[in-house]
Amino acid sequence: MNRQELAGIVQEMKPAGLSLYYPQGDSAAFWRQALSSGVLQADISEIRAEAHRLDGEAIPELTYTLFSIFAQSGSRLEYERVYFERRRRLNTYVFLSLLEPENAAVLENLLDTLWAICGEYSWCLPAHLPAGHNAADINGYIDLFSSETGFTLSEISLLLGDRLPPLLRSRIRHEVERRLLRPFLENGPYHWETARHNWAAVCAGSIGGAALLSVDDPAMLTDILLKTENSMNYYLEGFGEDGACLEGLGYWNYGFGYFTYYSDLLRARSGGRLDWFKQEKVAQIARFQQKCFIGGSYVANFSDSVPRVHVHMGLSHYLAEACTDVERPPSALRAPYTEDHCSRFAPALRNLIWTRAGEEVEAWEASSCYLPDAAWMLSRHVSEAGSFGFAAKGGHNDEPHNHNDLGHFILSGWGEVYATDLGSGEYTADYFGAGRYRYDCNGSQGHSVPVIDGKYQEAGRGFSATVLHASAAAEKDELTLDLTQAYPVTGLQSLVRSLVWHKEERPLLELTDTYRYEGAPASWTERVVTWRRPKLLRLGSILLPGTAGSGVEVTYDPQVVQPEITAHVYPDHFGEDTLWHSLDFHVIQPGAEGRLAFTFQFL
Incomplete structure (x- = not known):
């Protein structure tokens, strides 16, 4: 106009x-x-x-x-x-x-x-x-x-x-x-x-x-x-x-x-x-x-x-x-x-x-959707066992209020979160400065994504994910991402992450990372971020315990990966020190090719 x-x-x-x-x-x-x-x-x-x-x-x-x-x-x-x-x-x-x-x-x-x-x-x-501003210019x-x-x-x-x-x-x-x-x-x-x-x-x-x-x-x-x-x-x-x-x-x-x-x-x-x-x-x-x-x-x-x-x-x-x-x-x-x-x-x-009287709404209804521009998969599943949630994302690492989080996912159930996004930390000068990605909540070290050769994802539009497949349906939601460009790792030729959310009475998430590498990486770690304190149930099985429900069982191949549980602390958005845990699955003998599979089963 x-x-x-x-x-x-x-x-x-x-x-x-x-x-x-x-x-x-x-x-x-x-x-x-x-x-x-x-x-x-x-x-x-x-x-x-x-x-x-x-x-x-x-x-x-x-x-x-x-x-x-x-x-x-x-x-x-x-x-x-x-x-x-x-x-x-x-x-x-x-x-x-x-x-x-x-x-x-x-x-x-x-x-x-x-x-x-x-x-x-x-x-x-x-x-x-502005630093060093003049009082005479304050109204500008x-x-x-x-x-x-x-x-x-x-x-x-x-x-x-x-x-x-x-x-x-x-x-x-x-x-x-x-x-x-x-x-x-x-x-x-x-x-x-x-x-x-x-x-x-x-x-x-x-x-x-x-x-x-x-x-x-x-x-x-x-x-x-x-x-x-x-x-x-x-x-x-x-x-x-x-x-x-x-x-x-x-x-x-x-x-x-x-x-x-x-x-x-x-x-x-x-x-x-x-x-x-x-x-x-x-x-x-x-x-x-x-x-x-x-x-x-x-x-x-x-x-x-x-x-x-x-x-x-x-x-x-x-x-x-x-x-x-x-x-x-x-x-x-x-x-x-x-x-x-x-x-x-x-x-x-x-x-x-603006608040209006009307019919009381007790809870959101079940819903699944894929947002193609954002490359977000969002799912709210309701069954006789309770209410469960799943979310995962692609995109790129130059988004507003960016986190380096390509391929990251969240799991919730019974009013608790099991696979976690740490969210926003305490806002400081450094939080929006050169040190931003040293904060666990912002860098990929604080997200459920791989660590390759000891390297994390980096910030910038060039560090991106390509969506290979996405579908939201009644029985299952699927998101497949090519994460090759997310890492500054010269030898990485291909990394594809597949997430399949099975909406059963007690739902199940299948996570599979498939990679190709020139030569072999010195190390490869699959990280899961959680507020729960993981517990080893038996070889090949770890529990993310819950208080309202039994929790989530994470299964893995003990011949391929070895788990490690580490406690961390970060200052949350309100400046409070908050405990979180990394559940790291270290590949025992990384090769030129690998297929790393995990399941997350609500119990």
């Missing part, structure tokens, strides 16, 4: 008001009903419990000492804990002010928190600012969290309206324009404007959303939306037609969530003339969430994704209404109010205003 066409639509846009959020724009009626609505009682109880925790607590300070830790050590957690605690405080007092409009003490806490956030040195995180930088903050304050100003003092509303508008809107128009282009991942959706979507709520000048709004729409096109280019988010389900929630929040406001203000949800590709992306769950709250957590995910019910219910074949999630998967450690306002608000 060119500027002239967009300008014509902007001129005819409906005013920004409470009708963007509530039926008939009636805020008071919505929150009165929410108090008696069974569907929101858990959320409201959690908000009140959080307010009780915060009562009497001073607004935590973002000190210079905290701010400078990242530059000194590369550690992010110290500053970010306080930054996100301030956002949690903001969210809690906003929601309680809407639920209890007569409560003057709550409103006073909200006003002080808003004032404090307006006065922050930067809304960006230190990890996202825009990151994920500065964008989110501007969007949040713009929404709060509209939602609370005249309950906020004129000075505070004026300051919010001034800070959003000074820190976001003017720099977006005058200082860009920013690197994320053409990103094909979550940054484009979150940054541009938040700025576009803030503009739709607060910019009165049609020319300025047109210029902002023109840039925002361009970034949304780039964001969607990061998806194949299969709708898979290569960054993982957590970043689908994040990026596609902000894409949706912006698109909803745009569609409403334009009277449906600008509607991203008319695109089939967008609807396909909306269906990604329901495909990822492989058992309970466990997901196929490839890339920087945590193993267990709870869903944003508001976003999920909105997508189920906006797109065909999007399933409502099981109610047990509702994300608690306090789960988001970043305390993002936009999804928390929409968990309240």
Whole structure:
């Protein structure tokens, strides 16, 4: 769309008001009903419990000492804990002010928190600012969290309206324009404007959303939306037609969530003339969430994704209404109010205003699918014995939030994971720097893939897998990958991995690696990654023990391989040391050719 066409639509846009959020724009009626609505009682109880925790607590300070830790050590957690605690405080007092409009003490806490956030040195995180930046240039930088903050304050100003003092509303508008809107128009282009991942959706979507709520000048709004729409096109280019988010389900929630929040406001203000949800590709992306769950709250957590995910019910219910074949999630998967450690306002608000009462869903139904653009196989199998999951992937080692994980697989059953993806580790400077693949969760040493001549897979688009066969069917799912190009091993002529998932009452996975080598490798190890402590049952059989079920029996040929069990520790996404085990099958006498076969049988 060119500027002239967009300008014509902007001129005819409906005013920004409470009708963007509530039926008939009636805020008071919505929150009165929410108090008696069974569907929101858990959320409201959690908000009140959080307010009780915060009562009497001073607004935590973002000190210079905290701010400078990242530059000194590369550690992010110290500053970010306080930054996100301030956002949690903001969210809690906003929601309680809407639920209890007569409560003057709550409103006073909200006003002080808003004032404090307006006065922050930067809304960006230190990890996202250039090293050695100048204070005079601080308003020239825009990151994920500065964008989110501007969007949040713009929404709060509209939602609370005249309950906020004129000075505070004026300051919010001034800070959003000074820190976001003017720099977006005058200082860009920013690197994320053409990103094909979550940054484009979150940054541009938040700025576009803030503009739709607060910019009165049609020319300025047109210029902002023109840039925002361009970034949304780039964001969607990061998806194949299969709708898979290569960054993982957590970043689908994040990026596609902000894409949706912006698109909803745009569609409403334009009277449906600008509607991203008319695109089939967008609807396909909306269906990604329901495909990822492989058992309970466990997901196929490839890339920087945590193993267990709870869903944003508001976003999920909105997508189920906006797109065909999007399933409502099981109610047990509702994300608690306090789960988001970043305390993002936009999804928390929409968990309240978009969640709909309806038929209770107890569990996802059985499902299998192959996503050809991502080269992911995802399977959720349900039998009389229980619920079981399998996932495996091909692709390449230059994906967003990349892990070196070609040929890697996950097995789950009875609400536990047996063959594991470690997921995302603690974010530090080194995690996104030269040391990224020394972290077990990122390098192939922390994935269920071979180790050849002591060498792991490497990062880069040239390190890739070729899909030779893929099929998802009622009785079995199959994925066959050529992994020859995944390794920097000169003598490797061919490596083909076959994974066959037999969906029996107690399912069975067959794993076969077939290789050819020029001469013979000095060593060859087949690695399985697990949180369980493996136990040798007998020669040729190892148990991955479970607590809910008997576990998974791994069988191997003791004439060909010898097992070794090793304990490891890695810092998880929240900085907690987490134990994992490698179950290594060392080939006893590697030759020029080899066929290495294993079975994983649920007992």
